[in-house]
Amino acid sequence: xxxxxxxxxxxxxxxxxxxxxxxxxxxxxxxxxxxxxxxxxxxxxxxxxxxxxxxxxxxxxxxxxxxxxxxxxxxxxxxxxxxxxxxxxxxxxxxxxxxxxxxxxxxxxxxxxxxxxxxxxxxxxxxxxxxxxxxxxxxxxxxxxxxxxxxxxxxxxxxxxxxxxxxxxxxxxxxxxxxxxxxxxxxxxxxxxxxxxxxxxxxxxxxxxxxxxxxxxxxxxxxxxxxxxxxxxxxxxxxxxxxxxxxxxxxxxxxxxxxxxxxxxxxxxxxxxxxxxxxxxxxxxxxxxxxxxxxxxxxxxxxxxxxxxxxxxxxxxxxxxxxxxxxxxxxxxxxxxxxxxxxxxxxxxxxxxxxxxxxxxxxx
Amino acid sequence: xxxxxxxxxxxxxxxxxxxxxxxxxxxxxxxxxxxxxxxxxxxxxxxxxxxxxxxxxxxxxxxxxxxxxxxxxxxxxxxxxxxxxxxxxxxxxxxxxxxxxxxxxxxxxxxxxxxxxxxxxxxxxxxxxxxxxxxxxxxxxxxxxxxxxxxxxxxxxxxxxxxxxxxxxxxxxxxxxxxxxxxxxxxxxxxxxxxxxxxxxxxxxxxxxxxxxxxxxxxxxxxxxxxxxxxxxxxxxxxxxxxxxxxxxxxxxxxxxxxxxxxxxxxxxxxxxxxxxxxxxxxxxxxxxxxxxxxxxxxxxxxxxxxxxxxxxxxxxxxxxxxxxxxxxxxxxxxxxxxxxxxxxxxxxxxxxxxxxxxxxxxxxxxxxxxxxxxxxxxxxxxxxxxxxxxxxxxxxxxxxxxxxxxxxxxxxxxxxxxxxxxxxxxxxxxxxxxxxxxxxxxxxxxxxxxxxxxxxxxxxxxxxxxxxxxxx
Numbered sequence: 001x002x003x004x005x006x007x008x009x010x011x012x013x014x015x016x017x018x019x020x021x022x023x024x025x026x027x028x029x030x031x032x033x034x035x036x037x038x039x040x041x042x043x044x045x046x047x048x049x050x051x052x053x054x055x056x057x058x059x060x061x062x063x064x065x066x067x068x069x070x071x072x073x074x075x076x077x078x079x080x081x082x083x084x085x086x087x088x089x090x091x092x093x094x095x096x097x098x099x100x101x102x103x104x105x106x107x108x109x110x111x112x113x114x115x116x117x118x119x120x121x122x123x124x125x126x127x128x129x130x131x132x133x134x135x136x137x138x139x140x141x142x143x144x145x146x147x148x149x150x151x152x153x154x155x156x157x158x159x160x161x162x163x164x165x166x167x168x169x170x171x172x173x174x175x176x177x178x179x180x181x182x183x184x185x186x187x188x189x190x191x192x193x194x195x196x197x198x199x200x201x202x203x204x205x206x207x208x209x210x211x212x213x214x215x216x217x218x219x220x221x222x223x224x225x226x227x228x229x230x231x232x233x234x235x236x237x238x239x240x241x242x243x244x245x246x247x248x249x250x251x252x253x254x255x256x257x258x259x260x261x262x263x264x265x266x267x268x269x270x271x272x273x274x275x276x277x278x279x280x281x282x283x284x285x286x287x288x289x290x291x292x293x294x295x296x297x298x299x300x301x302x303x304x305x306x307x308x309x310x311x312x313x314x315x316x317x318x319x320x321x322x323x324x325x326x327x328x329x330x331x332x333x334x335x336x337x338x339x340x341x342x343x344x345x346x347x348x349x350x351x352x353x354x355x356x357x358x359x360x361x362x363x364x
Numbered sequence: 365x366x367x368x369x370x371x372x373x374x375x376x377x378x379x380x381x382x383x384x385x386x387x388x389x390x391x392x393x394x395x396x397x398x399x400x401x402x403x404x405x406x407x408x409x410x411x412x413x414x415x416x417x418x419x420x421x422x423x424x425x426x427x428x429x430x431x432x433x434x435x436x437x438x439x440x441x442x443x444x445x446x447x448x449x450x451x452x453x454x455x456x457x458x459x460x461x462x463x464x465x466x467x468x469x470x471x472x473x474x475x476x477x478x479x480x481x482x483x484x485x486x487x488x489x490x491x492x493x494x495x496x497x498x499x500x501x502x503x504x505x506x507x508x509x510x511x512x513x514x515x516x517x518x519x520x521x522x523x524x525x526x527x528x529x530x531x532x533x534x535x536x537x538x539x540x541x542x543x544x545x546x547x548x549x550x551x552x553x554x555x556x557x558x559x560x561x562x563x564x565x566x567x568x569x570x571x572x573x574x575x576x577x578x579x580x581x582x583x584x585x586x587x588x589x590x591x592x593x594x595x596x597x598x599x600x601x602x603x604x605x606x607x608x609x610x611x612x613x614x615x616x617x618x619x620x621x622x623x624x625x626x627x628x629x630x631x632x633x634x635x636x637x638x639x640x641x642x643x644x645x646x647x648x649x650x651x652x653x654x655x656x657x658x659x660x661x662x663x664x665x666x667x668x669x670x671x672x673x674x675x676x677x678x679x680x681x682x683x684x685x686x687x688x689x690x691x692x693x694x695x696x697x698x699x700x701x702x703x704x705x706x707x708x709x710x711x712x713x714x715x716x717x718x719x720x721x722x723x724x725x726x727x728x729x730x731x732x733x734x735x736x737x738x739x740x741x742x743x744x745x746x747x748x749x750x751x752x753x754x755x756x757x758x759x760x761x762x763x764x765x766x767x768x769x770x771x772x773x774x775x776x777x778x779x780x781x782x783x784x785x786x787x788x789x790x791x792x793x794x795x796x797x798x799x800x801x802x803x804x805x806x807x808x809x810x811x812x813x814x815x816x817x818x819x820x821x822x823x824x825x826x827x828x829x830x831x832x833x834x835x836x837x
Binding site: 032122129186321 | 484756763764768770771774790
């Protein structure tokens with residue numbers, strides 16, 4: 001093959017051409033690299049200056065749109081949107097209203113709405129992220145419309161996230177849950193995040209009890225995956241949705257064979273000040289439920305000394321170690337039990353007790 | 365006899381030509397894929413999402429940071445201080461002294477007021493016996509394990525057993541993590557349940573200014589030998605790993621900085637004792653998941669940064685490259701099931717094939733190419749014109765790949781801000797082909813024929829501050 005190539009009259013012409021092309025390409029590459037770097041640096045400086053200007057205008061001027069120019073390119077739109085998002089994250093009331101007003105008056109939302117229809121999926125995703133950060137109620141319909149036509153799951157997840165920030169009541173929760181159900185389950189934290197946003201939005205709207213109603217409605221709905229139910233309860237924990245405490249307790253009593261739901265229930269109820277479930281959790285056959293109970297055992301009003309001593313002999317390593325630490329948190333009676341266990345025949349229990357004692361001493 | 369030699373020299377020409385096309389086409393494709401990925405990343409990695417993860421206390425999974433250390437006395441305090449500076453809601457640092465014979469344990473005891481702990485250890489993965497476990501009186505999340513010597517893999521295994529959290533991050537003792545590196549890498553475990561391992565970019569610390577375990581100012585090392593490694597690392601991570609990432613064939617997560625799901629690593633019995641333990645672990649994770657039909661992802665993420673000391677002498681560099689190549693061959697032999705096996709999909713047909721035919725066999729092929737030149741010349745069969753043109757094309761093509769790598773780095777990350785540094789990197793993109801490449805090639809050929817050796821070839825350590833000053837002065 002090589003012989004044929006090297007004997008071809010055009011072969012060396014092509015090789016010379018390749019050399020010339022590569023040499024020129026390398027020089028152009030270096031030039032482009034330097035020009036691009038300079039341009040990026042200038043854009044960064046411009047963006048930072050504009051961000052400062054926009055933030056200052058929102059804080060100091062009643063109608064910032066009057067003194068701020070309309071953004072003209074991607075860098076300026078990015079500067080405006082970052083400054084506005086930052087204000088919306090940090091302030092409520094009049095300042096937040098001014099920032100939101102700026103989005104509409106300067107056509108920033110229109111720009112990102114058109115970008116949300118771009119052919120490249122990650123540009124659409126970025127646009128949806130930005131629009132979500134604005135938390136503009138009128139974007140709700142836009143999000144729902146885009147969701148219906150969107151092909152990329154990556155973008156659809158982001159749209160649902162954006163919708164969750166705009167929830168106003170029961171109808172929205174149902175719409176978001178439907179949208180969520182139409183997508184493959186992503187992660188526990190994503191779903192929890194969605195419901196966390198919903199609860200936060202409902203709390204702001206004074207409709208926190210709507211979430212409790214939603215939890216009741218889905219409790220026996222077999223079409224909703226247990227994982228989703230668990231994430232809803234985990235969101236109650238994260239967002240401290242206290243009005244849902246009664247429903248969460250009902251979940252705890254109903255889903256005896258769903259350890260994941262039980263763990264979420266224990267964590268949520270404890271955060272809401274309901275410690276009744278801790279004792280029962282310590283007896284659950286699934287070690288993860290027992291472990292969750294142990295984490296909060298010191299808060300229980302029941303006398304758990306005997307149960308914790310028993311758990312020092314548990315077959316699971318994590319339970320033994322955490323039972324020791326739970327005993328240490330009980331104060332003098334717990335410490336006494338640990339000293340006794342540290343000298344016991346059960347090597348594993350003795351190790352767990354000795355470790356808990358050293359930790360307690362170090363903490364002192 | 366002569367006839368055979370000439371025939372072999374002719375045959376090798378074809379192999380060399382094929383190898384030349386294969387290697388440069390692969391690198392070019394990887395660069396193009398990486399460019400696409402970095403464009404995507406620049407749109408999607410918004411500061412907003414990281415901030416949201418940091419402020420909401422429910423959005424994280426606790427992480428155990430495992431630091432294997434063997435005679436790391438000069439660097440260990442800086443390294444631990446850097447880790448204590450990490451921005452992360454809940455993490456523990458486990459320094460595993462692997463039978464150090466220097467003052468590593470004494471230094472740590474003094475600096476962090478260590479007290480002996482009786483923490484029970486579960487033997488989930490095998491390792492040499494633990495002598496003692498210490499906990500810092502000043503930082504309750506700092507644990508030091510003193511164990512008998514067993515090698516790096518053995519030390520990490522001990523760390524896995526002592527660790528308390530479901531995710532662990534393994535990091536070299538001579539490396540520094542940027543404060544947000546852990547949150548940037550571990551947030552992926554929250555965003556994707558299928559993720560089992562991830563790694564960030566490893567950059568060269570030489571030439572940077574370091575204070576209290578943090579990189580204050582980023583700079584290029586003055587020594588050419590160290591500076592070329594900046595280029596090499598950037599190329600390996602930003603074009604190589606990003607490209608393999610897209611092809612779902614990532615076979616290495618650097619031992620200097622990797623984050624793993626503990627249950628998966630325990631399922632494959634932890635790290636295996638080899639000089640290429642990082643690659644071996646990832647290859648076995650691929651095999652385990654594919655064999656058991658477990659949906660999984662192993663990803664490289666380019667923005668969490670780990671700064672590491674690069675060898676500052678030629679002797680150390682060659683030792684390191686020898687070890688890497690021995691590790692590579694050992695991993696490929698141990699995981700030979702992955703070679704050209706359609707059952708393992710792209711991991712086998714793309715990733716492993718590349719490592720076998722380009723990385724493992726490449727040095728020998730390249731050396732044979734160099735050796736065939738005098739043979740062909742001696743028998744008057746050398747086509748000098750063709751040879752020279754081919755060499756020029758190969759070098760120019762290689763340079764363009766190097767410059768494209770610098771562009772990738774400058775496009776999104778811009779760690780090296782000075783134009784003089786960028787121009788120096790461009791110059792090094794040329795210099796690399798004259799001497800440096802041939803020296804490392806010879807060492808890799810040597811390693812090919814001594815791959816059964818399990819010697820680590822311990823590197824000399826300098827205090828991180830001293831090293832930075834030395835390279836930067």
